Amino acid sequence: MIRLGIIGTGGMANHHATQYSTMQDVKMTACCDISSERRTAYAEKWHIPHIYADYRDMLEKEQLDGVVNVTPDAMHADISIAVLQKRIPIFCEKPLASNLDNAKRMLDAARRASVPNMVNFSYRNSSGLQAAVEVIRAGTLGQLRHVESSYLQSWLVSHGWGDWRSMPSMLWRLSTQHGSAGVLGDIGVHIYDMTSFLCGDIDTIQCSLRTFDKGEPENRIGEYVLDANDSFVSTVSFCNGGLGTVHASRWAIGQANSLRARVYGDQGAIEIDLDRSYDEYRICKGIVNIDKFKWETVKAAPTPSNYERFVTAIKTGRNDASDFANGVKIQAYLHYSIEADKRGCTVKVEL
Numbered sequence: 001m002i003r004l005g006i007i008g009t010g011g012m013a014n015h016h017a018t019q020y021s022t023m024q025d026v027k028m029t030a031c032c033d034i035s036s037e038r039r040t041a042y043a044e045k046w047h048i049p050h051i052y053a054d055y056r057d058m059l060e061k062e063q064l065d066g067v068v069n070v071t072p073d074a075m076h077a078d079i080s081i082a083v084l085q086k087r088i089p090i091f092c093e094k095p096l097a098s099n100l101d102n103a104k105r106m107l108d109a110a111r112r113a114s115v116p117n118m119v120n121f122s123y124r125n126s127s128g129l130q131a132a133v134e135v136i137r138a139g140t141l142g143q144l145r146h147v148e149s150s151y152l153q154s155w156l157v158s159h160g161w162g163d164w165r166s167m168p169s170m171l172w173r174l175s176t177q178h179g180s181a182g183v184l185g186d187i188g189v190h191i192y193d194m195t196s197f198l199c200g201d202i203d204t205i206q207c208s209l210r211t212f213d214k215g216e217p218e219n220r221i222g223e224y225v226l227d228a229n230d231s232f233v234s235t236v237s238f239c240n241g242g243l244g245t246v247h248a249s250r251w252a253i254g255q256a257n258s259l260r261a262r263v264y265g266d267q268g269a270i271e272i273d274l275d276r277s278y279d280e281y282r283i284c285k286g287i288v289n290i291d292k293f294k295w296e297t298v299k300a301a302p303t304p305s306n307y308e309r310f311v312t313a314i315k316t317g318r319n320d321a322s323d324f325a326n327g328v329k330i331q332a333y334l335h336y337s338i339e340a341d342k343r344g345c346t347v348k349v350e351l
């Protein structure tokens with residue numbers, strides 16, 4: 001039996017629990033939150049026997065095979081490092097940290113502990129994406145030439161997710177003082193991961209970040225100053241020579257939560273559109289199809305979820321591809337996007 005401890009019992013922790021509770025050989029044996037109301041309700045809902053207010057206490061007293069860190073971004077570093085110092089496998093929510101220095105400290109701790117370490121980039125749960133990555137790595141598209149990838153939401157201009165003006169869960173995402181790195185940190189992290197998973201490492205970034213006027217007096221609502229970026233566009237070059245655009249926005253009317261990537265090589269092209277399907281990709285390859293602009297839809301075989309892959313990593317002791325080293329790389333893309341916007345020029349990604 002794999003014994004898991006959950007740190008942070010808010011919204012996303014319930015999604016984790018939904019997954020682990022269906023696995024026969026996994027048991028959530030302990031949970032921890034600084035909010036007594038939330039930790040008690042969570043333990044009751046998911047039948048977790050041991051409840052803690054302090055994660056250090058939990059790590060001291062429990063025999064755990066793995067820990068899931070679902071606390072807000074600013075707490076990821078200290079908590080994950082404490083877990084790794086106990087040599088316990090860790091599954092940390094995205095983004096790995098709130099800045100590049102902390103992300104690197106976390107990777108150092110993971111290397112010293114030499115236990116599985118993983119970051120939850122949720123869209124890797126898509127079997128269509130996993131299959132498309134395999135096809136590209138097999139060389140089917142030839143040399144990478146051009147990429148366009150985007151993550152589009154519309155909650156600043158739609159009531160489809162509720163009215164952001166009265167929702168603290170949305171308002172903190174618009175305020176740097178509340179720890180937000182804007183749309184870049186919130187969903188840019190996912191689209192950068194998806195793009196580099198498909199196309200390989202990014203070498204240089206040029207990025208423009210924008211914070212548009214939301215029509216609020218003094219650009220604030222109560223304690224929330226609305227200063228975090230809400231749209232970004234990056235031009236990137238890949239280490240393999242390809243060129244691409246990566247962008248995200250909260251102003252994209254008609255889009256609820258749309259992730260899409262189109263990858264063009266000199267022998268074929270692939271499209272992933274997670275709005276349309278999680279378990280399909282489209283491909284255009286072969287001289288006949290290329291000349292007729294014909295795309296085929298391919299249904300992918302099921303692949304394990306991130307949650308299943310974390311449990312497998314615990315059992316085998318082998319790290320997953322979505323490890324802290326990859327988390328640092330994505331954190332570096334965020335870091336250099338901000339640098340590029342500040343400096344107004346193209347910057348090289350240094351890991």
Ligand SMILES: NC(=O)c1ccc[n+]([C@@H]2O[C@H](COP(=O)([O-])OP(=O)(O)OC[C@H]3O[C@@H](n4cnc5c(N)ncnc54)[C@H](O)[C@@H]3O)[C@@H](O)[C@H]2O)c1
Pocket residue numbers: 007008009010011012013032033034035038055070071072073075093094095120121122
């Ligand atoms: N992978 C995804 O697609 C995805 C989706 C949503 C959220 N997330 C990530 O999950 C994390 C949590 O987000 P959320 O939406 O669940 O937030 P949340 O605010 O609903 O929950 C966070 C919980 O952590 C608790 N907490 C804070 N400090 C703590 C500490 N020191 N020790 C123990 N508990 C502590 C809070 O009291 C709260 O209950 C964030 O990093 C977020 O970016 C990821």
